[in-house]
Amino acid sequence: MAGPRRRLSPDERRSELLTLGAEVFGQRPYDEVRIDEIAERAGVSRALMYHYFPDKRAFFAAVVRAETERLFHATNTPPQPGQTLFAQVRAGVLAYLQYDEHHPHGAWAAYLGMGRSDPLLRGIEDIDNDRQANRIIDRITTAVGGGIDSKLERDLRATVYGWLAFTFEMCRQRLMDASLDADFIAGLCAHGLMDAVGRVPGIPAALAEAVAVDRR
DSSP states (O other): OOOOOOOOHHHHHHHHHHHHHHHHTSSSOOGOOOOOOOHHHHHHOOHHHHHHSSSSSHHHHHHHHHHHHHHHHHHHOOOOOOOOOHHHHHHHHHHHHHHHHOOOHHHHHHHHHHHOOHHHHHHHHHHHHHHHHHHHHHHHHHHTTSSHHHHHHHHHHHHHHHHHHHHHHHHHHHHHOOTHHHHHHHHHHHHHHHHHHHHTOOHHHHHHHHHHHTTT
8 A cells, every 4th residue: 555645846756766666676676576566665656657757667777877877976086196096996996885885776776777688778888887987097097197099098998898897797796795805806806907907008108107006
């Protein structure tokens, strides 16, 4: 039976539904979740639910999009004065792991979305990867004072995309097994990026030096 209806603004109501969706999709397989159930738990009518989201696919995509947006902002760890590139990357991975730890259901919903071949969900993943890659490339460029040509940026970008996939999987593994040490995973991922960037042909000496710091 639906709970008492609360007066919320449209944005507040939509946010509430997305939060509830993250909880439900993070606990049960997609095919077992019904839109009617979400509406009932939120205390709204089925018609209102469909006013915000035309179908379950659109609702799930909105949940995934909201979670990836929160994760993107949660991993925005501004560099500290004198902080090495290695330390910056490690801090970002730790922030990722901490977000997963504090929002396990939402994280699972996002992971489930990224694992699907649906073009709508793949589009969300592509946008998120682009933003994360741009952030890392910006950090690399800043660390060496610019001077990266288009060919080198292309090679670095491909390297970063590969590293993001590796990091994504390591974080997923810890979500499945909380006994995995966060510091170990953060260090492993940071070392992995430094080592990979250091092997890109033609990197300037300043970048080679930057990725060599703490890479041992």
